[in-house]
Amino acid sequence: MRFDSLLDSLGHTPLVGLPRLSPSADVRLWAKLEDRNPTGSVKDRPALWMIDKAEKEGRLTPGCTILEPTSGNTGISLAMVARLRGYKMICVMPENTSAERTQLLKMWGAQIIPSPAAGGSNEAVRVAKGLAAEHPDWVMLYQYGNEANARSHYETTGPELLEDLPSITHFVAGLGTTGTLMGVGRFLRERVPDVAIVAAEPRYGELVYGLRNIDEGFVPELYDESVLTTRYSVTSEAALRRTRELLGAEGIFAGISTGCALHAALGMADKAVKAGNRADIAFVVADAGWKYLSTGAYDGTVDEAEKRLEGQLWA
Amino acid sequence: MAIEVRIPTILRNYTDGAKAVEGGGATLDELFADLEARHPGLRDRLVDDKGLRRFVNVYLNDEDVRFLGGLDTQVSDGDTVTVLPAVAGG
Numbered sequence: 001m002r003f004d005s006l007l008d009s010l011g012h013t014p015l016v017g018l019p020r021l022s023p024s025a026d027v028r029l030w031a032k033l034e035d036r037n038p039t040g041s042v043k044d045r046p047a048l049w050m051i052d053k054a055e056k057e058g059r060l061t062p063g064c065t066i067l068e069p070t071s072g073n074t075g076i077s078l079a080m081v082a083r084l085r086g087y088k089m090i091c092v093m094p095e096n097t098s099a100e101r102t103q104l105l106k107m108w109g110a111q112i113i114p115s116p117a118a119g120g121s122n123e124a125v126r127v128a129k130g131l132a133a134e135h136p137d138w139v140m141l142y143q144y145g146n147e148a149n150a151r152s153h154y155e156t157t158g159p160e161l162l163e164d165l166p167s168i169t170h171f172v173a174g175l176g177t178t179g180t181l182m183g184v185g186r187f188l189r190e191r192v193p194d195v196a197i198v199a200a201e202p203r204y205g206e207l208v209y210g211l212r213n214i215d216e217g218f219v220p221e222l223y224d225e226s227v228l229t230t231r232y233s234v235t236s237e238a239a240l241r242r243t244r245e246l247l248g249a250e251g252i253f254a255g256i257s258t259g260c261a262l263h264a265a266l267g268m269a270d271k272a273v274k275a276g277n278r279a280d281i282a283f284v285v286a287d288a289g290w291k292y293l294s295t296g297a298y299d300g301t302v303d304e305a306e307k308r309l310e311g312q313l314w315a
Numbered sequence: 316m317a318i319e320v321r322i323p324t325i326l327r328n329y330t331d332g333a334k335a336v337e338g339g340g341a342t343l344d345e346l347f348a349d350l351e352a353r354h355p356g357l358r359d360r361l362v363d364d365k366g367l368r369r370f371v372n373v374y375l376n377d378e379d380v381r382f383l384g385g386l387d388t389q390v391s392d393g394d395t396v397t398v399l400p401a402v403a404g405g
Contacts, residue, residue, distance in 0.1 A: 071404065121403035144403065176404025201379075202404065206324050209400050214325055214360055217370025217401035231379035233372070233397065315404050 006038045007084065010048055011156045013037065015164040015282065020249040021262075026278040027269050029262075030165055031252060032157070035288035039073075039080045039104075042157075042286045046179050047077030049152035050141040051085065059139055062086050067138040069093075069128035071121050071313045072101035073287060074143050074177075079108035090138070092128040094120050096207070097313050100291040120208040120313055121176075122218045143177045145221030153183025161188070161282055168192060169272075172265040172283040174257045174315055175199040175231065178223040180284060185227040199231040200264035202239065202257060207311040232267065234260040236314065237306045240297060242266070243289070247298075255287040256297055257315035286315075318346055318390055321397040329357040343373065344386040346396065361398065362386065370401045 003009040013036045018029040034042035054060040065088040068078055075091035082089040089110040093101070096117035105112055113131070115124040125144065132140040143149050161168060161184065171188055173180045178199075185197035236256075243259030246252045265283040272279035289298060296308040321335045330336050336354065340346035351358040361371050366385055373380045374397040380388045390396065 069403075119402075125403050174404070199379075203397075203399065204402075209323050209325065209402060214368070214370055214400055218403045219369065219401050220403065225381060228382065230382040233374045233377050233379070233399065235377075 005084075007048060007081065010038055010044050012160060015161065016250075016252075018246075018250050021245065021266070023269050023273050027272045028280050029265055029269060030280065030282040031246075031250075031258075031285050032161060032282055033252075033285050034157075035254070035285055037077075039076050039108075040287055040290070041073040041077065042180060042284060043073040043077040044080075045152040045156055046143060046146075046149035046177075047074060047081050049148040049155075050143065050146050051078070051081050051087075053146075053148040053151075054139060054141060055085075060085075060087065064088070065090060065135075065138045067092070067128060067132055067135070067140045068143065069115075069121065069124035070143070071124070071176075071315070072097050072105075072291070075110060076101065076104050076108065078141070079105055079110035083109050090131075092124045092131065094124050094313055096120070096311055098291055099294045104291070117311065118207055119216075120204065122216065125218060143179065144218075147222070149177055149179035150183035150186070150222055153180050154187045155183075157284075158184040158187030162191060165280055165282055167280045168195065168282055169277075169279045170196040170198060170265070170268050170281040172198040172200060172261050172268065172281060174261050174284065174286055175201040176257075176315060178220050180286075182222050182224060182227055189227065196229040196268065197227055198264055198268060199228050200261045201231060201233050202260050202315040203233045203235050204313065205236070205310040208313065232264045234263045236309050237302060238263045239314070240302050240305050240309070243297065244302065247289075252285065253289045254285045255289050255292055255314075256295075256309075257287070258283075258285045260315060261286070317392045319395045320346070320350060321395065323399055325400060326357065326360055326398065329354045329360065339392075340390060342386065343375070343380055343384075343388045343390055343396070346390055347386070372399045372401050373397070374399070 037044040095114040115127040239259040242262040338349040
């Protein structure tokens, strides 16, 4: 396959079957390999669409500075596009994210403003909103409320999935900004009767929920509960175990949030088997495992890895 | 009466610091009322007059109760209910 530039190669990622983890010929699991994007994550899609939209609207002009709260992947994707398009990039990132993310961001030329570990991404959002108010010339694309985030998945990820798997019955993805689930979910619901849209939400260690007040919680503006069929909370232990199973059984080296999605996908597969229904369950491999090597996620026992991951943001 | 309810750090001032408490009831609403009897003030942090508070997520055996039946969700002995504040990802 030949493309005019790196950005032109974005998307059209492989959908691969999981013959060993699928419970039967009638209940099958399929992995959408979003790590095969230019910077190695699903976030390349929303990053490009958000920047394209801001350019069309005249919000972004050459020399502008982009500001974004991010736990990593969105920042990396934005930094890559920003570099190619001539923008400065500032990321507000929680300090409890992996070392690889910081290095990658700097490599693509982004400046990082750390936000406190306690409170996780909520704090990054709060800090970024404050900075945006102080610097009205900076452009905050704001992935949590930017319609182009979900739109990128409605226009690309969704159609790719349906083309490759017309018999799809379930779509499972991690819940962060909710952009993937909202975009793909809406696209599939319009075309596939009774399709199940399932969210897998990472459950972190207690530090990440270290809010001062329950009313400081955060629900992304993009989130529309009616798009989802259901939503599961997945522990770090389950996510780590599934990440390793995916590598051991199918050879796929994925990031930890993929294990989270796989855990929910396997739960759906189990329900389909028990109900005697056929199922084609597609889930998102949001990124590969490279960025998490330093967390020790793949080293030693799952228990040891879980302890090392305590207090880290892994999705 | 043995439904385990896991309490987030931020609400443990209502449970004398306990990470998990036990309660009973046929529905989530009854369970929260039962907890309120021993942990006064807790229910008000979870529920307002419109139902579950916006930034409170409650999971029955890891599934979000908003997709099960909200406060009318059926619960039974041996279930685990987890309360978590809503946080951002991405």
